[in-house]
Amino acid sequence: xxxxxxxxxxxxxxxxxxxxxxxxxxxxxSKELTRRYKPFLDPLGLTYTQYVTMMALxxxxxxxxxxxxxxxxxxxxxxxxxxxxxxxxxxxxxxRSKEDERSVLISLTPxxxxxxxxxxxxxxxxxxxxxxxxxxxxRLKQLLEKLLAAx
Numbered sequence: 607x608x609x610x611x612x613x614x615x616x617x618x619x620x621x622x623x624x625x626x627x628x629x630x631x632x633x634x635x636s637k638e639l640t641r642r643y644k645p646f647l648d649p650l651g652l653t654y655t656q657y658v659t660m661m662a663l664x665x666x667x668x669x670x671x672x673x674x675x676x677x678x679x680x681x682x683x684x685x686x687x688x689x690x691x692x693x694x695x696x697x698x699x700x701x702r703s704k705e706d707e708r709s710v711l712i713s714l715t716p717x718x719x720x721x722x723x724x725x726x727x728x729x730x731x732x733x734x735x736x737x738x739x740x741x742x743x744x745r746l747k748q749l750l751e752k753l754l755a756a757x
Contacts, residue, residue: 632750642735646728650721651695655680655688657725660697664722668713670703679754697721 624630640654647657662677663669669677675685689712692698697718703709736743 639732639736643728643732646731650724650728652725655684656692657728659685659688659692660718660721660725663698663712663714663718668711671700671710671712674712692718 620626643654643657647654650657652660658678659674662674666677671682671685671689674680675682678685680688689698689700693700695717696715699713699715700710701713703711738746
């Protein structure tokens with residue numbers, strides 16, 4: 607037997623079988639998690655993407671749109687309309703940086719800061735929707751962070 611033969615896939619392996627893909631369970635789990643957030647975010651008037659945007663702003667306020675996009679893995683075509691909606695709700699303001707006119711800064715309004723208090727229960731409520739051992743959840747999060755860093 608040649609050394610290279612031991613590295614070959616078994617003849618029954620189908621590289622296009624859905625069950626053999628890493629991307630599909632990631633996609634399906636993400637879609638399902640996002641769906642489960644809806645009943646907790648609806649009373650706040652937020653979509654899931656708006657919610658994660660607000661979480662990022664609660665961590666770091668007065669941030670350039672470009673930096674916010676990097677943090678959230680969102681391009682400007684997705685982020686700009688989302689920020690306009692948050693601004694229309696009165697949660698954020700957008701204004702050009704005085705130091706660099708090309709840069710737009712996103713800042714929380716007092717209403718946006720108060721929204722954080724109303725959102726405090728969302729993580730706990732979501733925890734009740736996911737039946738996974740906390741150690742497994744932490745390990746999964748670490749593996750996903752490692753995957754993102756590798757991309």
